[in-house]
Amino acid sequence: MNVAELKCELDKIGVPCRFYSINGDLTGDTHILNHVHTYWEYFYFDEKGCETGYRRFENEHDACIYFYQTLAEEVKYYHPSKQGT
Numbered sequence: 001m002n003v004a005e006l007k008c009e010l011d012k013i014g015v016p017c018r019f020y021s022i023n024g025d026l027t028g029d030t031h032i033l034n035h036v037h038t039y040w041e042y043f044y045f046d047e048k049g050c051e052t053g054y055r056r057f058e059n060e061h062d063a064c065i066y067f068y069q070t071l072a073e074e075v076k077y078y079h080p081s082k083q084g085t
Contacts, residue, residue, distance in 0.1 A: 001064040003033075009068055015075045020067070031074070033067045035060070042067055 001009070003022055010020070020031040028047040033040065040063035043051040057063035 001068065002060055003064060006033075006064040006068055010071060013072055013075060015071045019074065020071060022067075031067065031071060033063060042070070 007022070018027075018030070020033070021027060022033045023035055026032065026045050026049075028045060028049060030045050031042070032045050032051075033042050038058075040057040040060060041054065042057070042063060043054040045051055055066060057066065
């Protein structure tokens with residue numbers, strides 16, 4: 001999976017764009033996925049500006065899979081009907 005495919009898959013399961021940022025701004029209460037030189041990083045940026053859940057990935061595919069799985073779990077809290085997906 002790459003970033004373009006990831007965005008399509010997140011749209012399919014109804015993840016609002018405000019929940020995440022991919023290679024973009026650091027906005028509070030957002031899941032972040034960044035390509036940094038030779039690696040990818042994930043973290044949650046909370047409303048107070050603290051980073052939590054930091055993970056580093058050596059390739060785009062692994063980073064995108066992790067990001068998708070994390071947000072698929074998160075969206076269940078906002079869309080209870082998506083529990084089985």
